Amino acid sequence: MKYIDEFQDPELARRLLDDIRATVTRPWALMEVCGGQTHSIIRHGLDQLLPDEIELIHGPGCPVCVTPLEVIDKALEIASRPEVIFCSFGDMLRVPGTGRDLFQVRGEGGDVRVVYSPLDALRIAQRNPDRQVVFFGIGFETTAPPNAMTVHQARKLGVENFSMLVSHVRVPPAIEAIMSSPSCRVQGFLAAGHVCSVMGVGEYPELAERFRVPIVVTGFEPLDILEGVRRAVRQLERGEHTVDNAYARAVRPEGNQAARAMLEDVFEVTDRAWRGIGVIPDSGWRLAPKYRDHDAEHRFQVGGIRTVEPAECRSGEVLQGLLKPHECEAFGTLCTPRTPLGATMVSSEGACAAYYLYRRLDVPAVKAREASPVV
Amino acid sequence: MSDTTELPATLDIEGWTCPAPVRDRPRVVMGHGGGGALSAELVEQIFAPAYGGEVLAQMGDAAVLALGGARLAFSTDSYVVRPLFFPGGSIGDLAVNGTVNDLAMRGARAAYLSCGFILEEGVELDVVSRVARALGAAARTAGVEVATGDTKVVEAGHGDGVFVNTAGIGLVPAGVDLRPQRVVPGDVVIVSGAIGVHGVAIMSVREGLEFGVEIESDCAALGGLVDAMLAVTPDLHVLRDPTRGGLAAALNEIAAASGTGVVVRERAVPVPSAVANACAILGLDPMYIANEGKLVAFVPREHADAVLEAMRAHPLGTDSVIIGEAVEDHPGMVVARTGLGGTRVVDLPIGEQLPRIC
Numbered sequence: 001m002k003y004i005d006e007f008q009d010p011e012l013a014r015r016l017l018d019d020i021r022a023t024v025t026r027p028w029a030l031m032e033v034c035g036g037q038t039h040s041i042i043r044h045g046l047d048q049l050l051p052d053e054i055e056l057i058h059g060p061g062c063p064v065c066v067t068p069l070e071v072i073d074k075a076l077e078i079a080s081r082p083e084v085i086f087c088s089f090g091d092m093l094r095v096p097g098t099g100r101d102l103f104q105v106r107g108e109g110g111d112v113r114v115v116y117s118p119l120d121a122l123r124i125a126q127r128n129p130d131r132q133v134v135f136f137g138i139g140f141e142t143t144a145p146p147n148a149m150t151v152h153q154a155r156k157l158g159v160e161n162f163s164m165l166v167s168h169v170r171v172p173p174a175i176e177a178i179m180s181s182p183s184c185r186v187q188g189f190l191a192a193g194h195v196c197s198v199m200g201v202g203e204y205p206e207l208a209e210r211f212r213v214p215i216v217v218t219g220f221e222p223l224d225i226l227e228g229v230r231r232a233v234r235q236l237e238r239g240e241h242t243v244d245n246a247y248a249r250a251v252r253p254e255g256n257q258a259a260r261a262m263l264e265d266v267f268e269v270t271d272r273a274w275r276g277i278g279v280i281p282d283s284g285w286r287l288a289p290k291y292r293d294h295d296a297e298h299r300f301q302v303g304g305i306r307t308v309e310p311a312e313c314r315s316g317e318v319l320q321g322l323l324k325p326h327e328c329e330a331f332g333t334l335c336t337p338r339t340p341l342g343a344t345m346v347s348s349e350g351a352c353a354a355y356y357l358y359r360r361l362d363v364p365a366v367k368a369r370e371a372s373p374v375v
Numbered sequence: 376m377s378d379t380t381e382l383p384a385t386l387d388i389e390g391w392t393c394p395a396p397v398r399d400r401p402r403v404v405m406g407h408g409g410g411g412a413l414s415a416e417l418v419e420q421i422f423a424p425a426y427g428g429e430v431l432a433q434m435g436d437a438a439v440l441a442l443g444g445a446r447l448a449f450s451t452d453s454y455v456v457r458p459l460f461f462p463g464g465s466i467g468d469l470a471v472n473g474t475v476n477d478l479a480m481r482g483a484r485a486a487y488l489s490c491g492f493i494l495e496e497g498v499e500l501d502v503v504s505r506v507a508r509a510l511g512a513a514a515r516t517a518g519v520e521v522a523t524g525d526t527k528v529v530e531a532g533h534g535d536g537v538f539v540n541t542a543g544i545g546l547v548p549a550g551v552d553l554r555p556q557r558v559v560p561g562d563v564v565i566v567s568g569a570i571g572v573h574g575v576a577i578m579s580v581r582e583g584l585e586f587g588v589e590i591e592s593d594c595a596a597l598g599g600l601v602d603a604m605l606a607v608t609p610d611l612h613v614l615r616d617p618t619r620g621g622l623a624a625a626l627n628e629i630a631a632a633s634g635t636g637v638v639v640r641e642r643a644v645p646v647p648s649a650v651a652n653a654c655a656i657l658g659l660d661p662m663y664i665a666n667e668g669k670l671v672a673f674v675p676r677e678h679a680d681a682v683l684e685a686m687r688a689h690p691l692g693t694d695s696v697i698i699g700e701a702v703e704d705h706p707g708m709v710v711a712r713t714g715l716g717g718t719r720v721v722d723l724p725i726g727e728q729l730p731r732i733c
Contacts, residue, residue: 013715045717091658107402116582116657222715338412358719361705 007221008044016226020233021051028236029055029185030229031178031321033171034140034192035062035349036220042354044222054229057185057321058354060174061192063139064091064347065319066274071167072097074302075136078165079105079112081300085128087121088136089143090114094346098307118150118164125154125162134296137164141195144168144285145259148266151287151294163296166287169272171195172203173283178320179211186321188232190218190225193247200255204243212241219247266291275343276316315342318351325355332356410619410665411724434632435554436477436615439547448483450474451542459506459537461580463573463591464667467509470539472596472667473618475517479601480614480670482553483545487522488514490541494526495534506537517596519543550609555632555673557612562701563679564637565672567600567686568694569593570622571650574664578653588649595668600691604672607685612673616666620724623662625671626709627723637709639699639721662711663724673701 032038038058041047047056060066076097079086086102093102093114106112111131115121118135125133137147147164154162171192178184191204196217208215214235218228228246235241245251263285272284287295297303312330317323325331325344335341337353344350406413423431430438437450454470464472475485490510494503514521576592578584597616604611613633617625622644630637646654646661654661668691674682679697686692709721 008714010715043719044713044715045719046715048717049715103404103406104402107404116584338416357722360720360722361708361710361718 007219007223009223012223013049013226016223016230017049017051020054020226020230023230023233023237024051024053025237027053027055028187028233029057029321030188030190030232031057031059031186032190032218032225032228033059033061033175034195034220035065035347035351036194037061037190037192037218037225038351039349039354040220040222040225042358046222046225050226050229054233056229058318058325058351059178059189059321060274060277060319061140061171062319062344062347062349062351063143063169064095065315065343065350066169066277067092067095067138067167067343068273068275069097070273070305070307071138071165072101073305073307074297075165076100076102076105077302077305078134078296078300079110080108081110081132083132084300085111085113085124085131085133086136087113087115087118087124087133089116089138091347091349092136092138095343096340096346118147119153122150122154122157122159122162125159126157129161131161132299133162134300135162135164137166137168140169140171140192141198141263142192144267145198145256145262148262151266151291152262154294155291160293163294163299164287165296166267166285167272168267168285169274170269170283170285172207173280174274175207175215176211177277177280177283179207179213181320183322184320186213188214188236189216190228190232191215193217193219193224193250196245196247196251196255198256198259200260201243201245201251201253202255208241208243214241215243217243217245217247217251219250274319276313276319313341315344315350315352318344325352326359328352332360408619409724410624414619415723433554436480437483437543439481439483446547448478448481448545448547449542450477451540452477453538453540455535455538456577457535458580459502460509461592462576462589464594465506465509466537466539467506467511468513468594469667470510470541471513471517471519472594474541474543475519475596475598476616476618476667476670478543478545479596479598480553480616481547482551482601482605482609482611482614483547484598484602485517485519485543485545485596487520487545488541488543489523489525490521490539491525492527493534493538493540494528495536496528496531498536503537506539510539513596517598519545519596548605548609551605551611553611553614555613555629558629558633558635558673558701559612559675560635560701560703561676562612562635562673563676563697564626564639564699564701565674565679565683565686565695566617566622566645566698567597567670567672567692568668568696569645569647569650570617570666570669571646571654571661571664573667574621575650575653577665578657584653584657590647590649590653593666593668595691597668597670597691600670600686600689603685603689603692604682607681608675608678610675610678611682612675614670614672616670618665618667621661621663621665622671623660623709623721624723626721629671629673630709631707631723633701634706636702636705636707637699638702638704639709639711641711642714643696643698645694645696645698662721676700 121135216228216232267285268288270286314328340346344352437448459466478485572593576590615625686695
């Protein structure tokens with residue numbers, strides 16, 4: 001797998017680390033926006049290898065983690081109906097709603113299916129004209145275009161039994177919310193490369209200028225991340241704050257124009273609640289009025305579901321960098337992937353899951369994990 | 376949702392939280408059969424307390440029983456794979472090789488198998504015949520005889536075509552004692568070849584995914600390979616075939632049962648590029664993907680080179696490689712040294728791995 005191995009080369013990594021060490025003169029706090037980057041950092045041990053002056057703060061960019069509880073509950077309600085085939089990406093199935101998850105709905109007889117593409121769900125709808133097929137459309141700017149295209153296709157092909165439960169979120173308003181907070185410690189951003197490959201970098205210069213933070217568009221392999229850190233630190237040391245594209249092999253400044261056009265046709269910008277964070281203005285997409293027939297929320301009349309989050313879990317603080325996962329008292333004790341308190345412990349991109357999976361060794365309080373029998 | 380929500384003038388991120396209730400699981404979910412923590416929970420909390428018994432407490436791939444002066448290995452397994460036929464094998468091959476391998480992991484050469492078929496009403500007899508022929512051929516290849524069997528039919532909609540259960544017995548040679556409790560710090564960890572192949576092969580046909588190249592299952596009976604290893608030294612400490620839950624689950628089970636730590640050099644773990652590609656696309660970790668024709672061995676350091684050489688001389692072990700060692704540090708845990716020099720915990724999977732959203 002040459003094109004990935006090249007971006008995990010230990011010798012090139014050592015050179016980048018040497019360069020970062022030679023550049024840094026004082027502490028800097030950088031936020032990686034995307035949960036995929038968080039996992040790459042922890043999985044490859046990059047945070048252990050970087051000089052102590054550089055603190056990586058894990059941002060809110062996990063689509064599973066930030067999907068609001070009330071949307072999960074709407075999904076559970078729709079998926080429980082006998083006439084419905086509920087389709088979702090795999091990692092949403094374990095996310096807890098109020099009292100249960102989609103796996104449990106399936107265990108209770110619900111027809112919940114894992115798909116690898118929203119188009120698979122559309123095909124299921126075509127093959128099952130007497131059933132209602134619903135796709136759970138969540139995620140950032142990365143998953144939004146194919147989801148938009150699927151709704152567009154459903155309309156074009158006249159697949160009336162297909163609808164989508166939409167809860168998409170947008171990255172730039174989240175960055176703005178984080179930087180506007182009085183408790184913010186972030187001094188630079190590693191922006192999510194795949195988001196920018198769709199949207200381009202046009203949304204970022206104004207943010208970089210207004211908040212005087214460097215924003216470096218960064219990929220997901222270890223060398224990508226080290227290069228992103230290197231460029232961000234170089235800017236910070238020089239007192240600069242520009243948008244820099246360190247992921248040019250995938251990101252064009254203008255993004256993917258066809259994908260953006262599809263988004264504009266099918267979705268409209270809306271205020272959106274982020275799980276654990278609250279409502280961020282203009283931070284989401286919903287289906288545009290002309291596609292309302294394919295809006296599952298409308299079709300199944302679940303708009304009235306309201307939920308209240310209990311107050312034990314602190315993953316909202318984790319999501320915006322105020323708390324490291326292992327600094328939470330529940331981490332590894334009350335809250336484990338088997339008994340999660342919050343979505344950040346469930347999602348494959350969640351910061352708490354990353355720390356639990358890969359870093360328990362460094363956290364003495366949770367080292368003595370429960371003994372598992374051999375099967 | 377936000378039409379009716381009043382927006383705050385400024386966001387107070389001091390108050391951000393993301394709680395969700397602790398869950399109880401009153402019903403079986405797929406993860407209970409995934410070979411990970413949920414499977415272990417089921418055995419620990421329901422089956423073992425209900426059955427009791429000293430032999431069951433061995434909790435190995437097969438039980439070793441003292442009977443009439445001999446030591447017998449005894450094992451059973453059920454096969455519910457979909458589709459029934461896949462690149463590199465079928466449910467018939469799996470039903471033989473899986474049980475033969477469970478016995479081989481205790482050092483026993485399988486002698487006799489039982490075979491139970493649960494058929495769904497409406498399945499074509501031609502399909503049943505193909506499965507049976509594949510099963511018979513696999514048994515002959517493995518040098519084991521199907522000695523008894525059973526057939527049940529369930530109503531249409533109550534099964535998935537064909538389910539197969541096999542149980543097997545074999546003799547454990549004198550001087551062979553393979554179990555995780557014998558693992559000691561310093562033992563060398565050897566894996567018999569490329570990992571993740573079977574799981575990705577199944578995924579490619581079951582989910583209709585195309586990864587550019589066809590990946591064939593590594594399904595095979597490992598009795599001969601184990602014989603070759605035992606011929607070098609009967610003093611192997613433990614063998615495990617990393618099926619459900621993959622290499623990660625096998626190593627975790629050994630670490631937990633032996634009370635030693637395990638360190639794996641990540642770059643030494645053999646992952647074929649096709650498997651790595653497929654896993655990268657789906658967001659899965661090859662360490663957790665099922666295998667059906669590989670074994671992992673903990674071998675005393677002084678025998679490691681000779682055992683490795685014998686494995687490489689066997690057709691099913693040509694790509695055998697040392698991937699790590701047992702250590703005194705972090706007892707019960709498996710840790711990977713990453714290619715870049717960091718470390719990370721390799722955990723027991725919770726249930727099944729799930730493809731991620733992006």
